Structures are given as C-alpha cells and as structure tokens.
Amino acid sequence: MPVFHRHVSAVGIVALLGALGAGRVARGADAWVCPEAERAKPNPVGASAENVKHGSETFAANCAVCHGPQGKGDGPLAGLHATRTSERPRDLSDAALQKRVTDSEMFWKITTGLKRGEQVIMPSFEKAIPVAEDRWKVALFIRSLAQPAK
DSSP: OOHHHHHHHHHHHHHHHHTTTOOOOOOSSSOOOHHHHOOOOOOOOOHHHHHHHHHHHHHHHHHHHHHHHTTSSTTEEEEHHHHHHHHOOTTTTTTHHHHHHHHEEEEEHHOOOEEEEEEEEEEOOOOTTTTTHHHHHHHHHHHHHOOOOO
C-alpha cells in the first residue's frame, strides 16, 4: 500500500474513532432523517468523470475504512463498528437505498454525522472534508456505486 494511502486510512480511522463530540451531529431515536429543506437542495456539482473520481479519492480517504472501497459496508473497521454500535455500516450500493436517498441527503449526512446519545454511529466529516464541494463529490461517487435492483 503506498504511503499516501496508509496515511489517508489512518486519517479515516482517527476521524471515526476520535470523533466523539466533534462537529455537528444529527440526534434522534432510530431515525436519521434529513430536514426536508436540506433534502430538496440540488447537487451544485456536475456529475463529470473528474468530479466522480475526486469523490472516489475523498471517499477512499475518509469513508472506505467502514463502508469499504465499493461502499458495501465491508471496510476494515466494519466489524468493530458493528460490535460497538450493534449495526454494520450501510451498503451504499444498495438499489433501494440509492433510489430513496437524494444527493443532498447524502451530503447532509456526510456533513452532520449521526450520534445516538453520546455514541457516534457515523462521525461528522465537516472538519475532515472541510470544502463543501468535496462532500458533494463524495455524494456523486456514492451515486456511482448503485447496483441494479434484484
């Protein structure tokens, strides 16, 4: 593994495990509901190959540690995540999930993270990915992971 990727993976691990209390987080019962006004916003970043590639690189650096390189929820820390939270990371390539979630909802969830009480389910990536356009590009990459419905 190139040195860059080892460093990037370490950053992702630190973001996941060290994010207690960091950034804004959504709070709620079992639902992780994006506000309708946020959900309805259009993705301001075009779905060009270059933007999807950039989103892929940012995803690899920050999200793949839990979600896996293809977003299947099978990253190297997925098992630890399941042990600590009683749930595995979402399969972001799932056709039903892809159909239900808008780009802006993905952006909102990446930005805010999810916390239940004091337990971090998914950290906010607002600080780890400080440029909003880069978080939009991650949403574009996630969208590219869509698998056909079975």
